[in-house]
Amino acid sequence: MSVSTDPSPSPFTHEDYGSRMARSGDAARAVGLDGLIVTPGPDLVWLTGYRPTAITERLTMLVIVPGHRPTLLVPALERPDAEAADGAPVLEIVDWTDGTDPYQVARDLVSPEAEYGISDSTWAMHVLGLQRTMRATAYRALTECLPMLRAVKDAAELTRLAAAGAAADATYQEIVHLRFAGRRESEVAADLARLLTEFGHEQVDFTVVGSGPNGANPHHEAGERVIGEGDMVVLDFGGLRYGYGSDTTRTVVVGEPTPEQHRVHDIVREAQSAAFEAVRPGVACQEIDRVARAVITEAGYGEQFLHRTGHGIGVTTHEPPYMVEGEEQPLRPGMCFSIEPGIYLAGRFGVRIEDIVTVTPEGGARLNNTDHGLRVVE
Amino acid sequence: MSVSTDPSPSPFTHEDYGSRMARSGDAARAVGLDGLIVTPGPDLVWLTGYRPTAITERLTMLVIVPGHRPTLLVPALERPDAEAADGAPVLEIVDWTDGTDPYQVARDLVSPEAEYGISDSTWAMHVLGLQRTMRATAYRALTECLPMLRAVKDAAELTRLAAAGAAADATYQEIVHLRFAGRRESEVAADLARLLTEFGHEQVDFTVVGSGPNGANPHHEAGERVIGEGDMVVLDFGGLRYGYGSDTTRTVVVGEPTPEQHRVHDIVREAQSAAFEAVRPGVACQEIDRVARAVITEAGYGEQFLHRTGHGIGVTTHEPPYMVEGEEQPLRPGMCFSIEPGIYLAGRFGVRIEDIVTVTPEGGARLNNTDHGLRVVE
Numbered sequence: 001m002s003v004s005t006d007p008s009p010s011p012f013t014h015e016d017y018g019s020r021m022a023r024s025g026d027a028a029r030a031v032g033l034d035g036l037i038v039t040p041g042p043d044l045v046w047l048t049g050y051r052p053t054a055i056t057e058r059l060t061m062l063v064i065v066p067g068h069r070p071t072l073l074v075p076a077l078e079r080p081d082a083e084a085a086d087g088a089p090v091l092e093i094v095d096w097t098d099g100t101d102p103y104q105v106a107r108d109l110v111s112p113e114a115e116y117g118i119s120d121s122t123w124a125m126h127v128l129g130l131q132r133t134m135r136a137t138a139y140r141a142l143t144e145c146l147p148m149l150r151a152v153k154d155a156a157e158l159t160r161l162a163a164a165g166a167a168a169d170a171t172y173q174e175i176v177h178l179r180f181a182g183r184r185e186s187e188v189a190a191d192l193a194r195l196l197t198e199f200g201h202e203q204v205d206f207t208v209v210g211s212g213p214n215g216a217n218p219h220h221e222a223g224e225r226v227i228g229e230g231d232m233v234v235l236d237f238g239g240l241r242y243g244y245g246s247d248t249t250r251t252v253v254v255g256e257p258t259p260e261q262h263r264v265h266d267i268v269r270e271a272q273s274a275a276f277e278a279v280r281p282g283v284a285c286q287e288i289d290r291v292a293r294a295v296i297t298e299a300g301y302g303e304q305f306l307h308r309t310g311h312g313i314g315v316t317t318h319e320p321p322y323m324v325e326g327e328e329q330p331l332r333p334g335m336c337f338s339i340e341p342g343i344y345l346a347g348r349f350g351v352r353i354e355d356i357v358t359v360t361p362e363g364g365a366r367l368n369n370t371d372h373g374l375r376v377v378e
Numbered sequence: 379m380s381v382s383t384d385p386s387p388s389p390f391t392h393e394d395y396g397s398r399m400a401r402s403g404d405a406a407r408a409v410g411l412d413g414l415i416v417t418p419g420p421d422l423v424w425l426t427g428y429r430p431t432a433i434t435e436r437l438t439m440l441v442i443v444p445g446h447r448p449t450l451l452v453p454a455l456e457r458p459d460a461e462a463a464d465g466a467p468v469l470e471i472v473d474w475t476d477g478t479d480p481y482q483v484a485r486d487l488v489s490p491e492a493e494y495g496i497s498d499s500t501w502a503m504h505v506l507g508l509q510r511t512m513r514a515t516a517y518r519a520l521t522e523c524l525p526m527l528r529a530v531k532d533a534a535e536l537t538r539l540a541a542a543g544a545a546a547d548a549t550y551q552e553i554v555h556l557r558f559a560g561r562r563e564s565e566v567a568a569d570l571a572r573l574l575t576e577f578g579h580e581q582v583d584f585t586v587v588g589s590g591p592n593g594a595n596p597h598h599e600a601g602e603r604v605i606g607e608g609d610m611v612v613l614d615f616g617g618l619r620y621g622y623g624s625d626t627t628r629t630v631v632v633g634e635p636t637p638e639q640h641r642v643h644d645i646v647r648e649a650q651s652a653a654f655e656a657v658r659p660g661v662a663c664q665e666i667d668r669v670a671r672a673v674i675t676e677a678g679y680g681e682q683f684l685h686r687t688g689h690g691i692g693v694t695t696h697e698p699p700y701m702v703e704g705e706e707q708p709l710r711p712g713m714c715f716s717i718e719p720g721i722y723l724a725g726r727f728g729v730r731i732e733d734i735v736t737v738t739p740e741g742g743a744r745l746n747n748t749d750h751g752l753r754v755v756e
Contacts, residue, residue, distance in 0.1 A: 057498060057521070077597075120435060124500035125519035141503035143435070 009159045009242055012049060016156060017087030020047050024149060025066040031145050034114035035065035037130075039122040042315045043142065045243070046150050050085035052078055059102040059126055062091075063109045071109050073102065103133035110134055117142045147320045151312055152334040158358060160244035161313065161336055165356050165367035167199035168238060168246035172370045175235065180227045180254050180377045185209040189222035192237045201239040201246070205317050208236035208249075215251070215350035218306055218342060229255045232265075232349040233377075234342075238317050245317040247338055248368045249354035252375045264301070264343050265351050265374045271295035271341040272353045272372065275309060275323075279339075279357055279364030285327040292323075292341040301343045310338040313356055335359045336367070387537045387620055390427060394534060395465030398425050402527060403444040409523050412492035413443035415508075417500040420693045421520065423621070424528050428463035430456055437480040437504055440469075441487040449487050451480065481511035488512055495520045525698045529690055530712040536736060538622035539691065539714050543734050543745035545577035546616060546624035550748045553613065558605045558632050558755045563587040567600035570615045579617040579624070583695050586614035586627075593629070593728035596684055596720060607633045610643075610727040611755075612720075616695050623695040625716055626746045627732035630753045642679070642721050643729050643752045649673035649719040650731045650750065653687060653701075657717075657735055657742030663705040670701075670719040679721045688716040691734055713737045714745065 024047065028036050038044050040055045044062055050072070052060055058075040060082075069092050074082045076095040083093060094109070096102040110116070110130070115138040118127065130137065142149065153161065174195050180188060192207040209222040215234040227233060231254045238247035251268075253261055275292035289309040296305045310323035313336050321329050321337060340354030355368040402425065406414050416422050418433045422440055428450070430438055436453040438460075447470050452460045454473040461471060472487070474480040488494070488508070493516040496505065505517065520527065531539065552573050558566060570585040587600040593612040605611060609632045616625035629646075631639055653670035667687040674683045688701035691714050699707050699715060718732030733746040 118502050118506075120501055120503040122502035123498055124496050124502065124505045124517065125498040125522065127502045127505050128496075128517055128519055139502065139506055141506055144503065 009156065009163065012086055012156055014087055014089040016154070017048055018090035019154075021064055021070045021087075021090070024146075025064045025070075027146055027149065028064065028117055029066045031117075032115070033117050033140070033145060034111060035063060035116050036142070036146075037110075037116045037118040037122070037139070038062040038064070038142075039119045039126065041119055041121050042319070043119055043149065046315050048072065048085055048087035048091060050082055050087065052081065057123070057125060058098075059096070059106070059129070061106070061122075061126070065111075073106060073109060075102075101133075103129040106130060107133060110137060112136055114138075115140065117145050143320065148329060150314050150319065151321050152332050153314060153336050153358070154334065157244060157314065158334070158336070160242040161356065161358070162367050163200070164238075164241035164244050164246035165248070165369075167196060167201055167241050168248040169368055169370045170199045171195040171237065172235070172248065172250055176252060176375050176377050180211075180231075180233060180252070181229050183227055185211055185214065185222040185225050185227060188227070188233075188235075192235065196237060196239055196246070201241045202243075204237075204239040205245070206236065206238060208234060210234035210236075210350060212349055213347050216344040216346050216348060218344060218350070218352070227254060230258075232257075232261055232351060234350050234352050236352065236354065240315075240317070243315055245313040245315070247313055247317050247354065247356060248370075249340055249352045250370065250372075250375065251351045251353065252377045254377055256376065257374055261349065262374060264345070264349075267296060267299040267301060268341055268343055268351045268353050269372050272339055272355070275339045275341065276355070276357060276364050276366070279331060279359055281333055281359060281361060282330050285321045285323050285329050285331065286325050288323040288331075288339065289325055289327075292339065296341060296343060304343045304345060305341060306344050307342070310340055312337045331359045333359050333361050387534065387541065390464055390534060392465055392467040394532070395426055396468040399442055399448045399465075399468070402524075403442045403448075405524055405527065406442065406495055407444045409495075410493070411495050411518070411523060412489060413441060413494050414520070414524075415488075415494045415496040415500070415517070416440040416442070416520075417497045417504065419497055419499050420697070421497055421527065424693050426450065426463055426465035426469060428460055428465065430459065435501070435503060437474070437484070437507070439484070439500075439504070443489075451484060451487060453480075479511075481507040484508060485511060488515060490514055492516075493518065495523050521698065526707060528692050528697065529699050530710050531692060531714050531736070532712065535622060535692065536712070536714070538620040539624075539734065539736070540745050541578070542616075542619035542622050542624035543626070543747075545574060545579055545619050546626045547746055547748045548577045549573040549615065550613070550626065550628055554630060554753050554755050558589075558609075558611060558630070559607050561605055563589055563592065563600040563603050563605060566605070566611075566613075570613065574615060574617055574624075579619045580621075582615075582617040583623070584614065584616060586612060588612035588614075588728060590727055591725050594722040594724050594726060596722060596728070596730070605632060608636070610635075610639055610729060612728050612730050614730065614732065618693075618695070621693055623691040623693070623734075625691055625695050625732065625734060626748075627718055627730045628748065628750075628753065629729045629731065630755045632755055634754065635752055639727065639729075640752060642723070642727075645674060645677040645679060646719055646721055646729045646731050647750050650717055650733070653717045653719065654733070654735060654742050654744070657709060657737055659711055659737055659739060660708050663699045663701050663707050663709065664703050666701040666709075666717065667703055667705075670717065674719060674721060682721045682723060683719060684722050685720070688718055690715045709737045711737050711739050
């Protein structure tokens, strides 16, 4: 099944943000926290729509306490920007001015003996400032206590992820018509970036072009190697459209593939398909990894599948949930993540196939829909 | 006087990095700290030459304790990158593997009851992890205890800052020959970015084009306003070349200036020049601000000079020391900072003139050298 795409989704409303903040406060309480402290980054964007121009030494923090109106503390200079955020109507906004101590202002928002979840990436100077000012407060890193905070997407988020996926698909449909043989990986990567932008991405995060032996290194990005006849080429690209991520991989071949290239590609394709078919609510994340790994291991390439099977995606291109051994989190409808098994033959070539999928009550739904067949390019 | 530029400086040596780490350890001890903990960011680049591909949830930290070999703790996956850093030969490198607790590994590097300066931007999850694992350790944010850590540049750093300044000068010399009237600010900004790159910048940080009333807002970047005849246009641009920053501002006029435009420009020019002439070792940073402000205030525009006079520059384009009232730090030879007074006439136009200067034993030396006259463009 496929998810319909809306080429220009309407903005999130303050009700959307209010609902996310209320759910987050409830989730905090459920794990024994008194509230959440969220500083600039993906969580703040998701909760309020507010993204300061830069993350600086000036304290900006959102405080969510169940039963209270969420409060955003901002530098006075940045108040107009905060007030313009789509979530602002459901926020209390408080400011502090240069030359005063923001942690003293924070005292009015934070209970003196309470425990808070705090953004992983909050700057040390702010953590230390809060601890210095309110010695009996306690803090836990947000992804340690609430790793699934943003994992379940609502309908408006799914629309955006589907739009990002459709743009990635369109990029692939175009790139395979361009020339590969004789061009550098970096040139093909530049084409991928241009196409993602032309198809509506406001941000390009990665454009991996791994040709021949470079494809066997899953950390390779794109270099000066000239692509040649007979090369397998791993294309892994994505970024943000309407604020939500795309991330897809196809492996193409320059000219007719050898039987081995074809066979390895078929195994990865089967692993990707089997993992996708295993998606349904209640299945543990690690089970998706196991299903993909079993196909590859049975084919004799278990040692050459060098990484986990997938990662979540949303306002960032890598986030929980992770499809990895040991992750017992059950899948829930609305979760979105990659399924991207691969086989890496050191010094020779690599194959990876990746789609973003979402969990529906009935099973998985793909947000990428280009063909998985081994595509021959020129 | 001017600083000579080397178009392609030789890389920093491990002796350069060793010397910076030793000096930093001594500085830590001088303010009563037992050592320094430095996580990825500008301080780590400056101390070791190491810049991880991304700043993530995986702990990377440098520990400097006077009298001991500096130690860099890295994720095992990133060890090859760390070993390739120019400062690696004078570092002990220790790694930790996924699935183990990096804070337990950190126990071997950190004394259980010592006090450390820690990078301002260290992630909260790492500060909390260290505190949880070693309860009697204490931490202070680095810029609070050692704000001038990177403020004094050595000769090899000055060469790079001069090269960045020369590229910014070359950019200005070109941009004034391009058309302004009838084009959008964003188009001129794109030209500035292109020119900075052509003249050797590997990173463009900002390209402000503030035309007419937009120039009166010092926070304006570049927008869709079409530049018109008679507009004053503030051009403020910079980025990194060879890892060191440029940041210069000139204000141009489209066609012949009015007497008022000319007069306001002359006042800012005089303020910039007076502040530059005040630069010498031992003078307090705030004195540079006072000198610039006095010229503008005497001319009747004190209320329209909306910001501090300058900021330091090095591996970042904004860092201590700040030329601002209240900053009593004395200037020392090798410090590098901007002098950038401005006058902002709300709803009408703005003027700002900015050069990077360095402190020499005899006085100031400019790292930007294009003319300060009011340039007429088309």
